[in-house]
Amino acid sequence: MNGLVCLICGQDRQERMTFRTLLSADSSPGFCRTCREKFVKIPQGHSCRLCGRDLGLMDEKFISGSVCTDCRRWEKSGGNGCFGRNIALYSYNDWMKEVITTFKFRGDAALAVGFRKEFRAAGRKIIGKDWRTHWERLRNGKHHPRETCVIVPMPLSGNRLKERGFNQAEVLAELIGEPVVPALCRIGGERKQSKKNRRERLESGENPFKLDEAFSEVLHGTKVLLIDDIYTTGATLRRAAAAFERADPKCVDSLTLIHG
Amino acid sequence: MLSSSHSPETTSFSKDLRQFLYGRECPLEEIPFSEQLIRDHVSAGWINLTDGIQTSGDGFFSSITGRKKYLCVRCGNANFAAFASITCGRCGRNCVYCRHCLNMGVIRSCTKLATWIGPAPDRAVPTPEEKLCAWSGNLSPEQTKAAAELDSALSEGDSFLIWAVTGAGKTELLFPAVEHALLRGERVVLSTPRTDVVRELYPRIKAAFPEIPVSALYGGSSERQPEAPLVIATTHQLIRFHRYFDRVIIDEVDAFPYHFDPMLAYAVKKAAKKGASIAYLSATPPADLKNAFLSGKLRGVKISRRYHGFPLPVPRFMWTGNWPQSLRKGVLPKSFIEWVRGKNAADRPLFCFVPSVRLAHLVTELLQKEGFASVAGVHAQDPNRHEKVTAFREGRIRILVTTTILERGVTVPGAEAAVFGADDPVFDERALVQISGRVGRSADRPDGDIVFFHNGKTLEMIRARRHIEQMNREGGF
Numbered sequence: 001m002n003g004l005v006c007l008i009c010g011q012d013r014q015e016r017m018t019f020r021t022l023l024s025a026d027s028s029p030g031f032c033r034t035c036r037e038k039f040v041k042i043p044q045g046h047s048c049r050l051c052g053r054d055l056g057l058m059d060e061k062f063i064s065g066s067v068c069t070d071c072r073r074w075e076k077s078g079g080n081g082c083f084g085r086n087i088a089l090y091s092y093n094d095w096m097k098e099v100i101t102t103f104k105f106r107g108d109a110a111l112a113v114g115f116r117k118e119f120r121a122a123g124r125k126i127i128g129k130d131w132r133t134h135w136e137r138l139r140n141g142k143h144h145p146r147e148t149c150v151i152v153p154m155p156l157s158g159n160r161l162k163e164r165g166f167n168q169a170e171v172l173a174e175l176i177g178e179p180v181v182p183a184l185c186r187i188g189g190e191r192k193q194s195k196k197n198r199r200e201r202l203e204s205g206e207n208p209f210k211l212d213e214a215f216s217e218v219l220h221g222t223k224v225l226l227i228d229d230i231y232t233t234g235a236t237l238r239r240a241a242a243a244f245e246r247a248d249p250k251c252v253d254s255l256t257l258i259h260g
Numbered sequence: 261m262l263s264s265s266h267s268p269e270t271t272s273f274s275k276d277l278r279q280f281l282y283g284r285e286c287p288l289e290e291i292p293f294s295e296q297l298i299r300d301h302v303s304a305g306w307i308n309l310t311d312g313i314q315t316s317g318d319g320f321f322s323s324i325t326g327r328k329k330y331l332c333v334r335c336g337n338a339n340f341a342a343f344a345s346i347t348c349g350r351c352g353r354n355c356v357y358c359r360h361c362l363n364m365g366v367i368r369s370c371t372k373l374a375t376w377i378g379p380a381p382d383r384a385v386p387t388p389e390e391k392l393c394a395w396s397g398n399l400s401p402e403q404t405k406a407a408a409e410l411d412s413a414l415s416e417g418d419s420f421l422i423w424a425v426t427g428a429g430k431t432e433l434l435f436p437a438v439e440h441a442l443l444r445g446e447r448v449v450l451s452t453p454r455t456d457v458v459r460e461l462y463p464r465i466k467a468a469f470p471e472i473p474v475s476a477l478y479g480g481s482s483e484r485q486p487e488a489p490l491v492i493a494t495t496h497q498l499i500r501f502h503r504y505f506d507r508v509i510i511d512e513v514d515a516f517p518y519h520f521d522p523m524l525a526y527a528v529k530k531a532a533k534k535g536a537s538i539a540y541l542s543a544t545p546p547a548d549l550k551n552a553f554l555s556g557k558l559r560g561v562k563i564s565r566r567y568h569g570f571p572l573p574v575p576r577f578m579w580t581g582n583w584p585q586s587l588r589k590g591v592l593p594k595s596f597i598e599w600v601r602g603k604n605a606a607d608r609p610l611f612c613f614v615p616s617v618r619l620a621h622l623v624t625e626l627l628q629k630e631g632f633a634s635v636a637g638v639h640a641q642d643p644n645r646h647e648k649v650t651a652f653r654e655g656r657i658r659i660l661v662t663t664t665i666l667e668r669g670v671t672v673p674g675a676e677a678a679v680f681g682a683d684d685p686v687f688d689e690r691a692l693v694q695i696s697g698r699v700g701r702s703a704d705r706p707d708g709d710i711v712f713f714h715n716g717k718t719l720e721m722i723r724a725r726r727h728i729e730q731m732n733r734e735g736g737f
Contacts, residue, residue, distance in 0.1 A: 005341065107366035108359060110344030161349040165368065171346070 092260020283504030306378030312371030336526030385445035421560030426697020570706035692724035
């Protein structure tokens, strides 16, 4: 891979020369400015507290107390279980759709590297390994026992994995740079979520996710961070969270690249 | 050698599988037949499997750096930067994949490419008495001579260069050679880097060979016929073939992106059978072909006269002053405006070539502001590009502002052309010669004005003019 060339368009990246870029030995691959600016970032200060969607893109009447109507519905129906909240980094738009198609369905796994900086920062913040948490811990002087957090990627069924060649959630999870625990597995050759409509997604029967018993002890009383590429209705993530219930984790949060 | 229980002669192979795979190169998992059937064919020696990506890690340099060399067998990509690796879900190991030909389906190190090496299917050979070519026009003496030479070269299996000025009637002089090849039962492909050119050629070829199934292949094409002996395709589409064509004709061999993307030359080489002859057609052949021709290594012919027998219009240079600055101020240079006004009053359709997409928008806008009514701008990403070009052909649009995408393949009778900002590095000799070739193509209006508006002559402009004058001299003017 060539770090000077954009992963998407193949043009020269033309990063602005700063002291940091001049002095660092890092020339990891990424996107150029034009390609990057076509993604729509979700402002973390103005996003739904539960699903992480950009509230700026919604009508005021669908928001109450910085929670969107969809999440209220989930709360009311009691479908949340031990699922806590989701954080998403980008909104879904045509450009993102194109990039994700190349990444997921055409198999260009290298594209994930372009999201490393943002994804890693967001992941580390959730599991409490960013500099701010470290600083707080130092400043308070008290020796907090550090909360453990386990990163679990959303699994693919065996057939799908064979067809696609890689698990996109696992590739994303590895960007965080912390050990990844493949504690979930997916059974059955279920129909693709992306080929179903909203009702079908919410109503399909048995839970396809299963917890690997070998990990249930590790997960007891810890925080779990689920990683996936996209949060659409939240049904998949909630089912995966439900599969953890047996191991009784403290809570299950999730981090997705996209909300859409 | 151990004798196997079933030798290729005794057992029969699946005809459907052969029809699917013959002349193609297909990743194993994309073959729509059962795994068992394919395995049987492989062990019987009818199907050959090769690694999708070849790795070579030997040599002093790579043993020190640990860096390996990869080659994507499908697209010929050997650029290290265009490969990436992933922990593969299929083979469970670290797999390298090619990012260059990704949009045709990913090729990984664990991918096997299948090709048919068993007996070839029989072909329907037309009876020799039949006349396949229905084209009834007459060739000029130059065309007749070139057509005869091309025919004999291709029949003898030699490659051939046709170096013909723009508007020489290259397509028509192919017909005799194509007809003879088809009569011999050979598969012929007429390939070109540009989709527009395929779209223009298809109806003409189809009309010329009404009895023969013709297939047109380009991104999003609908005229696909699986067994057609005559194929018109963009060079990109040839990547799907493997040792299939007996004769390859490449039109506009110097057009973008053929000489910028080595994958396309690789695709042509792979689609042709071993030892197949290749005919190259161009008005401005690239240096390697030109040198091979001039030194006698490549057979060929030069046609320096248009089919209608009139000389090529020679470009004029006109100084505009600092045009980037005037555009920034929102005005078009005076000399340019006056020229456009004069031509517009004389009611001639005008091409106005500009160096970039941004300028296409800007110049269109400024011309509209100047009060010219039917002005339109086109560029490669324009979704209405084909409609606008059609409207220009039909005379509904009088001034067409365009980037270099329309430098070839478009014929509008009586059109005249201006190159705005001809000193921009985008306009090299090749492009300027092609643009000048848009003018005076029809027999009833063989003259026309071609003006390069510039802020300082460039070497490329002078070379282009010299090229055209030289061709005219060789044509006897």
